[in-house]
Amino acid sequence: MKKIYAIALLFCALALLPAFAPATRAAFAPDATTTGASIGAVIEEFKLPDADGKQHALSALKGKNGAVLIFMSVQCPVSNAYNERMVKLADEYKARGVNVIGINSNAAETPEAIKQHSSAKGITFRVLKDAGNKLADRLDAQVTPEAYFLDASNKLVYRGRIDNSRNGDAINATELRDAIDATLAGKPVAKPEAKAFGCSIKRAS
Amino acid sequence: MKKLLLLVLASGAALAINGGGIAAHADGIPTRNPKMRARTTAQKNGADKKVAADKKVGARALEKSLPEKPKVTELKEVGLKSLFEASAGRKRPLLVNFWATWCVPCRTEFPDLVKIRAQFAADRLDFVTISLDDVSEIATGVPEFLQEVRADAIPAFLLNADDPEAAINLIDPTWRGELPATFLFDRTGALVFIHKGRVKPLELAAAIEKTLGAKE
Numbered sequence: 001m002k003k004i005y006a007i008a009l010l011f012c013a014l015a016l017l018p019a020f021a022p023a024t025r026a027a028f029a030p031d032a033t034t035t036g037a038s039i040g041a042v043i044e045e046f047k048l049p050d051a052d053g054k055q056h057a058l059s060a061l062k063g064k065n066g067a068v069l070i071f072m073s074v075q076c077p078v079s080n081a082y083n084e085r086m087v088k089l090a091d092e093y094k095a096r097g098v099n100v101i102g103i104n105s106n107a108a109e110t111p112e113a114i115k116q117h118s119s120a121k122g123i124t125f126r127v128l129k130d131a132g133n134k135l136a137d138r139l140d141a142q143v144t145p146e147a148y149f150l151d152a153s154n155k156l157v158y159r160g161r162i163d164n165s166r167n168g169d170a171i172n173a174t175e176l177r178d179a180i181d182a183t184l185a186g187k188p189v190a191k192p193e194a195k196a197f198g199c200s201i202k203r204a205s
Numbered sequence: 206m207k208k209l210l211l212l213v214l215a216s217g218a219a220l221a222i223n224g225g226g227i228a229a230h231a232d233g234i235p236t237r238n239p240k241m242r243a244r245t246t247a248q249k250n251g252a253d254k255k256v257a258a259d260k261k262v263g264a265r266a267l268e269k270s271l272p273e274k275p276k277v278t279e280l281k282e283v284g285l286k287s288l289f290e291a292s293a294g295r296k297r298p299l300l301v302n303f304w305a306t307w308c309v310p311c312r313t314e315f316p317d318l319v320k321i322r323a324q325f326a327a328d329r330l331d332f333v334t335i336s337l338d339d340v341s342e343i344a345t346g347v348p349e350f351l352q353e354v355r356a357d358a359i360p361a362f363l364l365n366a367d368d369p370e371a372a373i374n375l376i377d378p379t380w381r382g383e384l385p386a387t388f389l390f391d392r393t394g395a396l397v398f399i400h401k402g403r404v405k406p407l408e409l410a411a412a413i414e415k416t417l418g419a420k421e
Contacts, residue, residue: 077307142381142401164369167339195370197337199308200383200402 037139039192043154046135048103048128051115058101058154061126065097065184066151068176070162071136072102072127073144074109074117076199081166082145083121089162089177090125098149098180102127105136106144107204133203143198147176149183157189161196272357274348279340280362282371288362289375292331293394298416300332301376302404303364303386306346307338311385314403315354321406322359325413333360337384340365391416 037043047057061067070086073079090100104114104127111129118127130136139148139159149158158179165171175194182189280288292299302318304311322332334356336347343363351361366372373382377396380386389398389412398412 075309140381142383146381161370195373195380195382197303197305197369197373197382197384200310200385202310 037148037156037159039156039159041156043139043148043150043156048130048135049111050126050128051111051118053111056126056128061099061101062150062154063094063097063099064152066099066149066180068093068098068100068180069135069139069148069150070100070102071105071141071144071146071148071201073104073106073199073201074113075106076144078166078196078198079144080121081168082162083123085162085168086145087122087124093180096180096184097152098184100125103130103135103141104128105130105133105141106202107133108202131204133201136201136203142201143196144201145198149176149179151183157183158192160194161198164194164196166196271352272355273352275351275357275361277336277343277347277351277361277363279343280335280364280366282366282368282375284362285335285364285366285372286375288333289390289394292390295331295392297329297331298392298397298413299390299394300330300413301388301390302332302334303337303376303384303388304334305337305384306342306350308384310403312350312354314385315350315356317404317406317409318359319354319356321404321409321413322356324410325417327358329417330413333362336361336363337369338363389413389416391419 043058045058047055049055058067068089072082072086086100086102093100102118102123102125114127114129117123135141141148145162146160147158147162148156151157158176160175162174162176163171164173164175173194175191179189179192289299300321304315306312318332318334325332334351336342338347340363347361347363351357351359364372369382373380376388377399380399380401383401385401385403387398387400387404387409388396389409391397397416398409400409
């Protein structure tokens with residue numbers, strides 16, 4: 001009788017295991033209802049169009065050592081305050097195998113507006129249009145600018161602000177750079193998440 | 206001969222119109238007649254001065270009809286913490302709206318917030334707004350906007366945090382810092398309502414009513 005109880009308990013424990021297992025992959029099926037990717041989750045392949053409508057896959061745009069997805073905006077003054085810093089970051093880390101990819105999920109910002117903005121502001125990296133904010137929903141991106149750093153195996157190792165100073169005159173915390181540098185050096189990321197005030201991503205209703 | 210006469214008459218008429226300086230010249234089309242040019246320039250300058258004077262009168266009248274420019278108080282993290290600590294255990298729930306002048310939906314929702322203030326008297330509900338503008342705007346852009354939307358009945362603060370992340374987490378660890386954001390705390394200081402993005406006035410009013418009616 002004890003054996004039967006023990007077997008029953010074992011089955012119950014096995015059935016409950018998935019509920020406590022840590023999330024390791026962010027689901028990317030079109031009908032996925034996930035809300036966000038946890039640190040450590042593997043971000044699966046996605047394809048989005050650029051401002052000219054040409055489709056780009058994450059695998060094609062990422063560098064050999066990873067990619068930084070930055071949710072950005074054409075109109076948001078906070079995002080615009082970071083334009084130069086984003087370009088500098090993209091230029092510096094491209095040589096080290098980490099490519100920056102801009103993502104625009106704002107419903108009201110058209111591909112044409114993105115094209116003009118990139119040209120006017122000297123944005124040197126590719127900016128993709130996330131129509132219907134599907135990628136933003138899947139990664140739970142809420143603010144512009146907000147960065148997601150994926151390592152060489154697409155594992156999310158950092159999400160959050162670029163640095164702590166909106167206008168750039170009092171930068172004393174550079175969490176995104178620190179996360180990339182640590183990863184490139186094979187070290188763990190000391191601070192995998194950091195928040196900042198910013199513009200909300202205007203989602204399609 | 207008749208043709209020649211007609212041509213001469215037509216040329217004379219054309220010259221008369223051109224030289225006479227018809228009314229159309231007065232609105233900026235240059236004339237070849239120096240006297241007329243001087244007269245239209247003087248008329249134009251006079252009209253410009255009058256428009257400028259009228260504009261000043263209009264601006265003064267508008268300013269007189271507006272409430273006093275509200276005082277905006279600077280908050281650091283410690284001040285923000287004490288604001289919430291002071292609200293806990295008090296007689297009234299606390300409504301807090303985070304916004305910035307550079308945030309378009311924040312500006313758009315402000316008239317709704319002013320109505321909420323009017324709907325719930327200050328002896329029933331504490332209500333403050335906290336701006337995330339740069340501290341350089343504390344005496345200019347922020348109070349000017351608050352004056353414009355007649356938000357003088359809502360105590361106004363500007364958060365000048367050394368560590369914005371700590372401030373965000375102090376309010377609500379699930380908040381990622383997007384603006385606008387509105388939080389309602391009950392009389393015990395517990396967070397009972399969160400709205401990220403432009404408020405829905407009916408939804409917010411219902412949440413306040415519910416909190417006011419709750420027995421604690």
